[in-house]
Amino acid sequence: EDQVTQSPEALRLQEGESSSLNCSYTVSGLRGLFWYRQDPGKGPEFLFTLYSAGEEKEKERLKATLTKKESFLHITAPKPEDSATYLCAVQVALYSGGSNYKLTFGKGTLLTVNP
Amino acid sequence: DGGITQSPKYLFRKEGQNVTLSCEQNLNHDAMYWYRQDPGQGLRLIYYSQIVNDFQKGDIAEGYSVSREKKESFPLTVTSAQKNPTAFYLCASSWTGNQPQHFGDGTRLSIL
Numbered sequence: 181e182d183q184v185t186q187s188p189e190a191l192r193l194q195e196g197e198s199s200s201l202n203c204s205y206t207v208s209g210l211r212g213l214f215w216y217r218q219d220p221g222k223g224p225e226f227l228f229t230l231y232s233a234g235e236e237k238e239k240e241r242l243k244a245t246l247t248k249k250e251s252f253l254h255i256t257a258p259k260p261e262d263s264a265t266y267l268c269a270v271q272v273a274l275y276s277g278g279s280n281y282k283l284t285f286g287k288g289t290l291l292t293v294n295p
Numbered sequence: 296d297g298g299i300t301q302s303p304k305y306l307f308r309k310e311g312q313n314v315t316l317s318c319e320q321n322l323n324h325d326a327m328y329w330y331r332q333d334p335g336q337g338l339r340l341i342y343y344s345q346i347v348n349d350f351q352k353g354d355i356a357e358g359y360s361v362s363r364e365k366k367e368s369f370p371l372t373v374t375s376a377q378k379n380p381t382a383f384y385l386c387a388s389s390w391t392g393n394q395p396q397h398f399g400d401g402t403r404l405s406i407l
Contacts, residue, residue: 226397271393
């Protein structure tokens with residue numbers, strides 16, 4: 181069974197204090213790993229897709245990396261507006277050789293950045 | 296602006312009642328999805344559709360039904376058979392099955 185585990189469950193930082201969020205996964209045939217940001221009462225907002233080990237993506241203060249077993253979301257010098265729940269999801273094919281895919285989500289990391 | 300519109304934002308259901316959640320997208324995406332989000336749990340897939348007039352069950356389809364008569368619309372009906380319907384429901388769409396999914400802002404369903 182595909183599993184996605186995010187840690188920590190919650191993280192509290194001071195403004196400017198850099199840190200990393202972890203997403204570890206066990207899946208059969210990873211097709212992609214996605215990071216989303218979710219604000220309270222809103223739908224997830226797409227951040228990054230990573231497709232292969234060693235790949236990195238950056239956007240403003242966020243940088244996502246991928247290995248064969250986990251992904252990290254690095255937050256450099258965070259600001260209070262970075263406070264949100266960050267979701268990780270892995271994509272696998274529903275059937276071997278098929279074109280239907282499924283996302284399995286982790287439970288998320290609640291990030292709070294204090295001014 | 297292109298996007299995904301879910302309505303209503305809040306919905307209340309009485310015991311034994313069916314309710315329908317609306318999801319409309321103007322992104323011209325082929326694939327659409329419905330997820331359920333409960334506190335402390337990851338998003339769970341209810342139904343998905345890759346093309347018009349075709350849809351597949353996800354991990355937790357019992358007590359739910361969908362239709363896909365138009366490319367831009369994918370309504371979800373929560374039937375009286377769903378015994379624990381209180382949750383935050385999210386609709387998503389994507390270009391093809393392996394492209395990033397983009398989400399609407401959800402409908403929160405509660406039981407009266």
